[in-house]
Amino acid sequence: MSLPRKTMLIILAFFAIYVIWGSTYLLNKIVVTEVAPLYLASIRFTAASILIFIIAKILQLNLAISKRQFLNNIFAGFLFLVYGNGVFVWALRYVDSGFGALEASIQPLMVLALMRMIDGKKIKTSSIIGISLGIIGMYLLVSQQQLTYQENSLIGIIMIFTCVISWSFGSLFVARAELGPSYFVNTGYQMLSSGILLSLISLLLGETWLSPLQWSGSAQLSMGLLIIFGSIVAFTAFNFLLKEVSTEKVSTSAYVNPVIALILGWYVLDEHITMQSIIAAIILLTGVYFINSKRTIKPRMHGR
Template sequence: MSKAAPKTDWKIILAFAAVYIIWGTTYLAIRIGIESMPPFIMAGLRYVIAGVLMLLYIKIKGEVVIDKNVTSNFLLGAFMLTCGQGTIFWAEKYVPSGLTAVLISTAPIWYIIADKRHWRTYFTSKLTMFSIVLGLVGVWVLFKDQAVIGTSSKMIYIASAVIIISCFCWVTASLWYKYNHTPGSLFKNIGWQLMGGAVACLLVGIPTGEWAQFHIADVSVRSWCALFYLAIAGSIVAFTAMFWLLERRPAPIVGTYAYVNPVIAVLLGYLVANEIITTSQVFGMVVILLAAYLANKVKFSTAA
């Protein structure tokens, strides 16, 4: 007797679609937002909007908004969303959005390196290692054709290094949440993390001089639209989807969003910003998508 085909888990598919596609669009949205808004202030406002909406949703559901886990979530968010993402807003002043996404696509490598408790499993899976190498090859193909125009090479290197460090901070914080996250509502946990990131980013704006330069009347409609898109689609939908997936799938598989995000970012650059896509870049996108598919086919023996 033939076995019945496994049931498709549409929640998993939709969650991956959110982190794959939505986060691929956020790099262009950040670029548009910082046209007329300082980077850390913009990041802080993004998290304020998203955090308030998340906690309001919790309140409407009748859950307790403030509990003993508030502090740990607040501090995690302050680190993760400032060091792991707010700094990227600053870096995009000097690095094109497509190149930023390409640099962040190193995340699956950092997941493997940082996830020490599963090294034995990861490094004995040939398909896992092949998918990582294949993904990096695709990233390299995209990277070598990504033009960097209109800024000093020194700042490009500094900002690129900041992006890589930010990526590692994001990964370590994600893994900490995966293995140490507080019990209770996922929405409440994320809501307080967003509030932590908001406070931290807005405070960073003081020593960096952003508040002295910020005038709300100077913010364009384009920047406001980008801000609200980042808050709702990027922070509420995709951010929640990532944490939900981390509770159900191995971290390196969840991290494959960083392989697909550059494809979305480069395509948007072509369609919206009139950037040229070369034949080798198209080849790189195909390789990256194949790598992401193979990584998701790996059956880890560890718990999700």
């Protein structure tokens, strides 16, 4: 018996945010070695939004949304893409892509903590165990000598942590906010507004704008993959999942993303994986497993 269409879409969407997003750490790392980070993000999201609107027109999707929906999409785009992604890519200049992915894997812990603060929901014992393991795992991860003494690595670690907060709050916001009826079109508005804002910030900070024609072939290919798969496919899947399943479940992408990123970083960029990183990853991911192994918080029912 074949799976219902909605179930199949959910499975494919989870594959997108698990595997595709796991690879974006590597792709961003490749491009950011040649291209200014905020300029990189502005090109990625502006190009993706233009392609989304072209595809939406071909598919005859309605692009009209209300003023409130438009403003909500701009705010969501800022939390996810301008701060959550733009600053994250900037921080990858100071830490390995695999390390950045591992630090980002505390997102389920952050989502749970924010739901406790915002909704006043009780955190169960299994969640407390998970949070404790997460803290221990993060301490092991950031206390390594080779990380501590890298120039500006502490700045990168702190900024990635603030990105995790921004992304986690954005996830809760989108799950509750009034957006347009099409997940695909919503993604387009979020990316267009974010791309424009990132361009302005890049100019204000005096970043060097290098023509894509002057990039290396690997950087051009990586940017193409980021635009099509990392932005259009995976981010649309992410918006879809936030409305269809509970926010905690969506945040479990943090289980798989670090594994994909570490393997690719080691295989492609020859990034070093220490035994302490492996132990920290196991402890940290065990922590987020404890949080999500049981339904600690009832998912909010979404009206249709």
